[in-house]
Amino acid sequence: MSFSALLEFLKGNSLGRSIVVLLGVAFFALLATNIGTYAMISATRNDTAWVEHTYQVRRLIMGLSNASLEAESAGRGYVITGRQTFLDERSGAIGRAEILIDALDKQTRDNADQQRRLHLLRALFKARFEAQDEVIEARRRGDEAAVGRLMRAGRTTGLSIELRRLLSEIDRSEERLLRDRQEQTRRSAGVSALVNTVGGLLILVAAATSILLFRRSLRAVQASRDEVERLNTGLEQTVRDRTDDLVRANAEIQRFAYIVSHDLRAPLVNVMGYTSELQAAGQALERQIEAIEAGAPALADAEAVQAIREDVPEAIGFIRASTAKMDSLINAILRLSREGRRNLSVEKIDMNQAVAAMTDAVNHQVQEVGAVIKLAPLPTLESDRVGIEQVFGNLVDNAIKYLDRSRKGEISIWGRDLGNGYVEYAVSDNGRGIAPRDHERVFELFRRAGVQDRAGEGLGLAFVKNTVLRLGGSITVESELGKGSTFRVRLPKRLIAELGEAA
Numbered sequence: 001m002s003f004s005a006l007l008e009f010l011k012g013n014s015l016g017r018s019i020v021v022l023l024g025v026a027f028f029a030l031l032a033t034n035i036g037t038y039a040m041i042s043a044t045r046n047d048t049a050w051v052e053h054t055y056q057v058r059r060l061i062m063g064l065s066n067a068s069l070e071a072e073s074a075g076r077g078y079v080i081t082g083r084q085t086f087l088d089e090r091s092g093a094i095g096r097a098e099i100l101i102d103a104l105d106k107q108t109r110d111n112a113d114q115q116r117r118l119h120l121l122r123a124l125f126k127a128r129f130e131a132q133d134e135v136i137e138a139r140r141r142g143d144e145a146a147v148g149r150l151m152r153a154g155r156t157t158g159l160s161i162e163l164r165r166l167l168s169e170i171d172r173s174e175e176r177l178l179r180d181r182q183e184q185t186r187r188s189a190g191v192s193a194l195v196n197t198v199g200g201l202l203i204l205v206a207a208a209t210s211i212l213l214f215r216r217s218l219r220a221v222q223a224s225r226d227e228v229e230r231l232n233t234g235l236e237q238t239v240r241d242r243t244d245d246l247v248r249a250n251a252e253i254q255r256f257a258y259i260v261s262h263d264l265r266a267p268l269v270n271v272m273g274y275t276s277e278l279q280a281a282g283q284a285l286e287r288q289i290e291a292i293e294a295g296a297p298a299l300a301d302a303e304a305v306q307a308i309r310e311d312v313p314e315a316i317g318f319i320r321a322s323t324a325k326m327d328s329l330i331n332a333i334l335r336l337s338r339e340g341r342r343n344l345s346v347e348k349i350d351m352n353q354a355v356a357a358m359t360d361a362v363n364h365q366v367q368e369v370g371a372v373i374k375l376a377p378l379p380t381l382e383s384d385r386v387g388i389e390q391v392f393g394n395l396v397d398n399a400i401k402y403l404d405r406s407r408k409g410e411i412s413i414w415g416r417d418l419g420n421g422y423v424e425y426a427v428s429d430n431g432r433g434i435a436p437r438d439h440e441r442v443f444e445l446f447r448r449a450g451v452q453d454r455a456g457e458g459l460g461l462a463f464v465k466n467t468v469l470r471l472g473g474s475i476t477v478e479s480e481l482g483k484g485s486t487f488r489v490r491l492p493k494r495l496i497a498e499l500g501e502a503a
Helices: 001-014 014-081 084-108 112-141 144-153 154-231 236-264 271-295 302-340 351-361 363-368 385-401 460-470
Strands: 346-349 372-373 381-384 410-417 421-428 474-480 482-492
Touching: 014 084, 014 112, 014 154, 084 112, 112 144, 112 154, 112 346, 144 154, 271 302, 302 421, 351 363, 351 372, 351 385, 351 410, 381 385, 381 482, 385 410, 385 421, 385 460, 410 482
Parallel strands: 372 410
Antiparallel strands: 346 381, 410 421, 421 482, 474 482
């Protein structure tokens, strides 16, 4: 329908004008609610990420405090007993503490105050254990007098107190950040609720107004009928004119009734139901047009018919697609949030058996695409079995999904012990590959790379990265377009409880 024809329609038909205005209000209320909800979801997702970031920093601080205390205790144990096992325990605890300090430094790059405190913490940590090294060396030489003198000097005790004080200060700073970020998350949730409430109220107002117009239209029709009955049968032309008016009024009432019942009441339940009713109303209007074309073809305006049969269905399809996408995104965030709250259970995992079981489960998919999966010996580890299965299940599914159909697909899974308390696993394929600019973006929520000819929401790799981080590890990708990809997962051989526990 052209703009000029639409203006003419609105000028000549008050009921039609009211219907169009109400449909416009309802549509824009729906659109505004969708946009507002999407914006609030994005804000809440960002706020939640910062809250999780703060939790992770605090877990690192707790782990560092425990490792420091363990190293101090082991050192004192050696000084008292002279047993070598205490020195071994001390060395391991110091190593873990240094790893945790590096992790804290990486996680707080955005906080200048924390970076300053960490710089001082490194110096205190080094000085503290250098002082203890002097006592240990004196004990190793058997110089009891030197041991007593150094212990009485109290240098190690003073450094320990200062170290714990600084750790507490760092933790208190993160605690304040956590409160601020949780408050921001609550505000975002409140704004989201407000947006949905306002949208619902607008739809409610449109529905109430429509009911009033419907009642007024009924009264007008009844008045027309009364007037026709009073006319003299000899006034044939007048009767014909009134009858035509009545027919048009009845047709508009029928269309309006469908709109009220299918497009305006249903949105009070939910937005998706409202869209479904809009579609039903469009089908009803189509049947009415068909009836008019069959009974009185002259009354059917060609541009109006085109609008009802083509323009309106196209708009409804857009709305349904948008609401369906929004529903899918919300469900995905909720699923990720629920997984983030799951408690981790540490157990020893035979990775050879676990990965073999996963590949057996997808064997039919592999055969369908004419591919092969090659397994190399994998080191065992102690971690959360459910999380590990989800990580490798997603990586293998992704490799199968994006194989290059122009050549035989090959997927390789291998691993190695890095010798520093960590193991590395890799999932390689000779598939499509990923452009260098997308190597980091593929791990972001709802971001996908390359040609989108496979079903998905862009959640799989984001879910994998989140799970790997919860398991105390990291994930990277090496890829080249047209040659394939290799995803490398680095995990601790034994899950550290402070890092892995659910937030």
